[in-house]
Amino acid sequence: MHSDHDTTLVLLAALLCTFGSWVITNLYRHALKQTPRQALLWYLMTAVTSGIAIWCTHFIAILAYQPDAPVSFDLGLTFTSLVIAILGCTIGILIAGMFRLWVTTVLGGVILGLSISAMHYTGMVAYRVEGIIHWDKNYLIASVLLAMVFSTVALFFGAQNHRYSTLKMTLAFALAIVGLHFTGMVAFQVTPTTLMGGYSNPDEFKLLALVIAGTAAMIVLGGLFTYFIENRTRMENIVELREARDEARNASRAKSEFMSVLSHELRTPLTIINGYASFLTNLKGHTIAKLKPNEPISKVHFDDLGDQTERYGGRIKSAGDHLLTIINEILDYTSIELNSIKLNKTSFQAGDLLAELEEQFQGLAKEKQSLIEIEFDAFNVLADRGRCKQILINLLGNALKFSSASNIRMRAKMIGETCRLEIEDNGCGMPKEDLERIFQAFIQAESATKSADGGTGLGLAISKKLAAAHDGDIHVESTIGSGTKFTVDLPNCAFIVEVEKARVAA
Template sequence: MGLAISAMHYTGMVAYRVEGMIHWDENYLIASVVFAMLFAIFALFFGAQNGKFTTLNMTLTFAAAIIGLHFTGMAAFHVTPTNLMAGHSNPAEFKLLALVIAGTAALIVLGGLFTYFIENRTRMENIDELRQARDEARNASRAKSEFMSVLSHELRTPLTIINGYASFLTNLKGHTIAKLKPNEPITKVHFDDLGDQTERYGGRIKSAGDHLLTIINELLDYTSIELNSIKLNRISFQAGDLLAELQEQFQGLAREKQSSLEIEFDEFNVFADRGRCKQILINLLGNALKFSSASSIRMRARMIDDTCRLEVEDNGCGMPAEDLERIFQAFIQAETATKSAEGGTGLGLAISKKLAAAHDGDIGVESTVGVGTKFTVDLPECASVIVAEKALAAA
């Protein structure tokens, strides 16, 4: 804008005819062009604002640009009178006119090329962003579709068990009476058999209910984490006690899977949310038992400086490298719902990673197909007793 005003002004100056030799002071000439450009920038800046006096400020600044350019340019214009013949033309005028025209044309061409390259680059970037957004949307849609398929299966299974055994309990008395011979009295043996069946069916209903509750809790946990409403209840606890508790809890499942479950730990206190740390390890240990087909699973707790490191390592089937980047995403499993015999919602690792992040930590994974997998949870500034004491004192 400033260059356009300058070109207009000096083209008009060159058109001015006088009887004399024209001289230009280059310092004033350059100063006038710079003056016009700066005030044009300020004017356009004011025009881009959303204010009460935006138009007035822009108008006054443009006026200052034109007036300043004019009078500074006039200061650069000097005439030495001569008595030359009429029609005499000053070569300096044509030289300046040629420079102004050529410079203006060059600026227009350069501006056009610059605009073309910028717009082309912007267009290609927009295309890449749209393509990436499209691919992400497709992947998200596919992942959510798979998740809904898995979730419907996971919810249907325990509900079917609950309804089935509830139906058995409802008709248990009638079935027991129907098995009696004519005129056979109901004895204590019948009541004992009835009680045993009731206890067995009730246990299976409870197991299915617990499974259903776990799924619902995972969904609620993930939702609350996504809404940033997670709250940590930090306390000081022994890392070894937590690992021993989990070993006892999962020992039965480990025997069913014909897998040994071992623990290793250093003697130190962890200052963190014990329930959330247990939830992280439950997710990692449960996945190892259900999906890895491992014969040996080992849990470790180590203190590295002020960092608590928890590890779950197995010697199972392992995972390919392409799966390691996606297993921490929500609704994603290393195996699809149709291939996974054990099921699962695909939220366990996503929740675990966010819980670790809530402790200012992270989860890493190393895996080799046919060799095994190791998950590492680092919780910085959670393994120091001094840090814990300072935090408790501050509270």
């Protein structure tokens, strides 16, 4: 290599070459992962970035060469060398990337190497120096071979998925550019026509090199920035798709579990209904069969028969009510999902609703050895009373069935114009991870799934949507071993009428 080079500009060219090669490598490897239509755009971006980075590296390195003779540049040929670099890189990268065969990779590498060589030597022809120029053909051929070999090797490394593939392609591509240029410069020998000892070219050449380096860096950084933005967006999309996949899997698993629970929940009351219906069908025959010969049916027999019929009928009704509740929950949830829920808003007293529910659940409360207490402010609510009752039935029913609580409190408060309904128990509580999932359809907390009372897992999901239909929401707080508190807020629903004020004053 010639010794008469500006070291600063040589280092600048090397730095631009290395950085450009790294960006080109990332763009090319990113393009290989895209669909054919998306990859085409990324290959074109890679090619343009490659052509500009290679040409700028070459031009800065040319400016670093300081012969003892005046020099100038043919602007037309200089611009042509840039076009050759971009077009050659485009053809080589497209052939190697779009087909992805070893044959096309070799062909693309050869074209890429030849385009770098053509750019270099077109630029050298555009380099006008006052002196006699001599070319060493051996070095010239060697420079072209180096460009083709290292370009091909770089494309092969880029197509691999090994740990250091990016580093290998970067180094190979940088060697293709640097090896071609400086081997080609060794082939370029100048003998000045007039001895001009100590001559140096204008300082403007160094300024021009810095401007070109800055422009190239901005273009390369633009390609790198685009790559980072697109890659980050792609990774975010992948994360979202994974989350959606996991949610779909969880939903599918929850629905499968729901179908298993539902089949049990439906089969149990149906079995009870069929069993007692069968008893009723054969009750008369069994009663007659127990009579002695010629023994008439007396009032005693009639009373016994009536008692048994009443008992069996009560159990059938209880099982039928349970079955109807399950079916209603499924139909309600389906209607809500189809956004076909309709509210029938009327004015009612919150305290009356709590008292009605307390009376309705006294039997279950005694069975569970729980005490229900109610606390309420004197105010009216403008809402769908049936839907509000349904929300509280779901919450109170869950507290009785699943919490093992000895005390359950229902409260109704007026906070501004918001109606706040609370169900609080001192039962077993729930872990934090369950609090985030209990409002999802078909989901039950762990403690509920182990309960003999079962359930469909739709009650809380329905309650959440019913509250939302009133522009409200449901919140839950729970501590393991201390209990659970559900809060239902219905905004713009609470008010006090004049009659109520007078009654409270009296």
